[in-house]
Amino acid sequence: MSGNTFGTLFTVTTFGESHGPAIGCIVDGCPPGMELSEADIQPDLDRRRPGTSRHVTQRQEPDQVEILSGVYQGKTTGTPIALLIRNTDQRSKDYGNIVESFRPGHADFTYWNKYGIRDPRGGGRSSARLTAPVVGAGAIAKKWMFEKFGTQFFAGLTQLGDIEIPFQAWRHTSENPFFAPSADQDLIARMEDFMDALRRDGDSIGAKIEVHATKVPVGLGEPIYDKLDAEIAFAMMGINAVKGVEIGAGFKSIRQRGSEHGDEITQQGFLGNNAGGVLGGISTGQDITVSMAIKPTSSIRVPRQSIDIHDNPVNVETFGRHDPCVGIRAAPIAEAMLALVLMDHALRHRAQCGDVPKQPIGI
Amino acid sequence: MSGNTFGTLFTVTTFGESHGPAIGCIVDGCPPGMELSEADIQPDLDRRRPGTSRHVTQRQEPDQVEILSGVYQGKTTGTPIALLIRNTDQRSKDYGNIVESFRPGHADFTYWNKYGIRDPRGGGRSSARLTAPVVGAGAIAKKWMFEKFGTQFFAGLTQLGDIEIPFQAWRHTSENPFFAPSADQDLIARMEDFMDALRRDGDSIGAKIEVHATKVPVGLGEPIYDKLDAEIAFAMMGINAVKGVEIGAGFKSIRQRGSEHGDEITQQGFLGNNAGGVLGGISTGQDITVSMAIKPTSSIRVPRQSIDIHDNPVNVETFGRHDPCVGIRAAPIAEAMLALVLMDHALRHRAQCGDVPKQPIGI
């Protein structure tokens, strides 16, 4: 209960630090009999891994995953699936100057105050590197949800600082280095220029991410507390640097009237999706639509006022390899988290209700 | 694991439906030796209960709480504390017309699809009435957090539809029927007029709520997954009708640079609170600041297109007693949820780290 397990019935327990020998996870509760190999997992890890463009951290990690258990003759057996990823490109000297200082906006300060000790190399466990095992686990959940229900997961960058990115199509997210769901080359060029300037400034920037699930079974989610939307909010707010989460109409709901917000229903399906696919904490069968705000990274070269572990005032400048916009690589992470939540609730649903959720009207 | 328990070490398990004989909860994990009686709990229930102004539902419920266990000679014993609240003003005929129809934007549809059966009287378990036991449990958490750390909880309405409510002081929330943290009588009058017109229209409206905790110990929250901000997002998104949650700068973070967002630290404390009191999932000792979007109620008189349980098209108009803005009464609920999260994490902290979290610099 120290929080390193995600999920209730389909669980992921992770371990590792940015500059330790390895990171990984144990995935428990996977139904038996599903075909699974590293080839099902590696592609999502490759989408997330660092060093793939000049706009993300230059750390070189192959993020090669090894399945250590739970699979026999190419099929899941129902026993725990352990995933191991060795760290290969640690350069701890990069972090020498922040071993005793707290970066403004960074977990340095809170880890130190909580535990009285912290692994400062690469941010230790607070590093975004620790999202890799979750992306691996998410690939398993995605596969099961797709085979079982046809559910698919899509995420992309919809805003970079002040640059809004109008949605065109999910497939474009793989065609540019920003996971932008757009083929607008002028827009992409503006983003490139913006990021290049930002990097020269040694600064970082916030972003907005959107994640959807399609062909979601109806009936997933528990009515109180462990609501599907509450669990999604938990999952998304738990991703490094996320400061806000919306489902469906989100903050726009504030200004809406009931007669506008409530999605009307016909025999052909819902006439809108202000609900974002969830009513009363339970999936409606509509697409799940979530967006989230991601803060700018705290590891920047711009000098900032802070204190050190001895309470002395210091000026902090962070050199080394960092993402100037952690939002960029957040898209595959958001997909993975959403997949984990939905699969967990699919298993919870069949525990109590004993059948595959039905596809609802018009969907 | 059907979701009716909130919390990990300090847990609240609730039961009940809107029009059943009673609602209530079992609070488990409360430390022994704290003075506790109904008088500590009733005031928060009174703040939340219906029928206190013409702007909320006219259902008359005294919401009188009875402690059934866990207290001996006025002190908690460490055993479970059961709270019981009898329902007294059920008028099930009010709901006759929606027994077989699904209100657009309501949990009717999802409960029916999930369980194949639902208690339609007053929304059954999906009713906001079910927040009463949580408010009772939250009063216990508030008391413990205050006695132990001086922590206090404040919440209020900061937006009603298009009407923004500039913050003046928390104490004003008890001086108007809207929990508005404002003494601006013109503003309050505008809100009264707006609500009166809305009621005549038989429509409902969204709202924004803000909740703060002050004098929060540093070090609460687990670094991955069970992050303090993730748990807060889970708690808030789990409140009926919430569609979005922000911590600190929230969605404003998207446009911020790292040099602007990261709160600088001095020997006297933090120079800002974009973090909203949480870094890396762990409390910093700053105020926790959260805001949330609440959708308009789905039970409205405006006729709407829908289907019934036989998949036939119907027109739904909902009569009876309903809140035209569920956001109004959400303030004490948000306080309660935040208190439950913080107390739970205070207990989790001392399990692993074995001491009372230290108050941080300058606070």
Next chain:
Amino acid sequence: MSGNTFGTLFTVTTFGESHGPAIGCIVDGCPPGMELSEADIQPDLDRRRPGTSRHVTQRQEPDQVEILSGVYQGKTTGTPIALLIRNTDQRSKDYGNIVESFRPGHADFTYWNKYGIRDPRGGGRSSARLTAPVVGAGAIAKKWMFEKFGTQFFAGLTQLGDIEIPFQAWRHTSENPFFAPSADQDLIARMEDFMDALRRDGDSIGAKIEVHATKVPVGLGEPIYDKLDAEIAFAMMGINAVKGVEIGAGFKSIRQRGSEHGDEITQQGFLGNNAGGVLGGISTGQDITVSMAIKPTSSIRVPRQSIDIHDNPVNVETFGRHDPCVGIRAAPIAEAMLALVLMDHALRHRAQCGDVPKQPIGI
């Protein structure tokens, strides 16, 4: 996590003290659509309740159960089922002399040392009275297991002090005041005489209980840690006064060879049941057979050496109403606990494996 919840997917959270206003529980995770009323629960409560013969405590409690939630029009809805039982016959003066002293062999000492406070009236929460809510919850589990799989639960007293009770048939347990599965009237008479003499001595006696489940689906139980037999041991050892638990051949296995112990399998079924219905932590489809040792009650009139809360030496004699053999009323409790374990694991099974477990060969 203060331990007052039993189960993982089908959970029972209890509250109450022996002499408080009420005891009860919340049952969560029950599948929707099962017919349920108080009439399904009351009979098992009546079997367990005190005052039914001169050989058990003379406290008079009707143990009338009230369902407060989770049932609509006679069927479960999938939401929590709250059970309430009012205490009606508290005589706290009976316990006046033990408020500050620790009875040898009683939880007085440990509660005091753990919490620094305890409710001494009737043993507070440590009283066997707190098994009543569990028996109520167990009746729900029994009903579901029977309707779903035909599973039935039987328990009885197989030894009372030195008196061994050869098994004849389960139906006899309702024909004598000892839950003895025997119609041997001489034996029953010997037990009556023994108990009468014991009562005159003001002493108490240990007992052995056996509990079986028949028509158990194959495949229930998780292979490591949450093994079916481990959970059964947990459940049984958690019943008041239990000091030992055996599954199948139990302690006789020590002297067995593998060629004798391992139950051979034919197309018609197993040729023995040394396994007690569990292999590798998973049910085989054979009968589950469990036995347990129950210690003699610690509330006796025989004077004993002890200390009080001030560490002063005292002589303790306990007057008032007590069971001279708690083992007698333990039979319905053991049935209830076994039913809770099996139902919980049936739900866990279908979460991961998605189907009703098959009946195995020859059964």
Next chain:
Amino acid sequence: MSGNTFGTLFTVTTFGESHGPAIGCIVDGCPPGMELSEADIQPDLDRRRPGTSRHVTQRQEPDQVEILSGVYQGKTTGTPIALLIRNTDQRSKDYGNIVESFRPGHADFTYWNKYGIRDPRGGGRSSARLTAPVVGAGAIAKKWMFEKFGTQFFAGLTQLGDIEIPFQAWRHTSENPFFAPSADQDLIARMEDFMDALRRDGDSIGAKIEVHATKVPVGLGEPIYDKLDAEIAFAMMGINAVKGVEIGAGFKSIRQRGSEHGDEITQQGFLGNNAGGVLGGISTGQDITVSMAIKPTSSIRVPRQSIDIHDNPVNVETFGRHDPCVGIRAAPIAEAMLALVLMDHALRHRAQCGDVPKQPIGI
């Protein structure tokens, strides 16, 4: 919740199969700041590992443990500690003949019926090899319990088939190949002869194990359900091949009177330990004393009647490397499990009660 996690606050999640590439675990919830290296863990693994005498399986495994995370500069950081043990001596051909047959008394049958698939190599996940990660995790718990409270753990073989082993001293368990707490060389010789004959017969034998903890803090354990003795029973019954568990007087309690069983208390301490160190589910501060029955291994050369996965009758003889008495190597496993339970409850205690449990009177 597929059962592969042990513990509530101090948790161990294991993975791996007997003949997969590796086995291991993630230990979560360890307090920060404790010195820890592989050298603290390896000795217990060496005590458990196979191939150390002719009386146990001849599989050669160095069981070399690697710490992958959670330790920085030789101290625990409060983040998850991952332990990895590579399998090095798999000989899967040994198991060729049992791939499709069910060994009487073995988990083969139940795994197949539960999952519809199983890894038959070396028993897959049901192999006793999977106790190695737990022994590793237990070494961490032992270290913490000793440093914090002086608690120590001892286990040994007290019966081998019909041979009873009178207790002399725990230190002798390291002086013979049986973990017998005896220096009686005649007895040891009898055991050697017995085991040699058994091996020639191709048969196996049951055993009895006893495990103690000394200097246990008072107050550990939750009063209902998660009782300390219930958790111990859960832990012990969960060890491979265990069929019975006793605490303190155990099954002897059946014949005891209350005046004999209840341990009297003086200012100098308890006058007996029928309680086995637990009253009302909470530790008394006395030694915890537990014994357990271990069944004979099911992998034997003696031919036995069974069926295969196609329901055809077969004769099963199991060749290959197996323990003829799994009880022998169970001693370090029992110590580890008891340490895990006590540490978990120590953390749970301080979550709710906020202090280190006091040492009780006279101890």
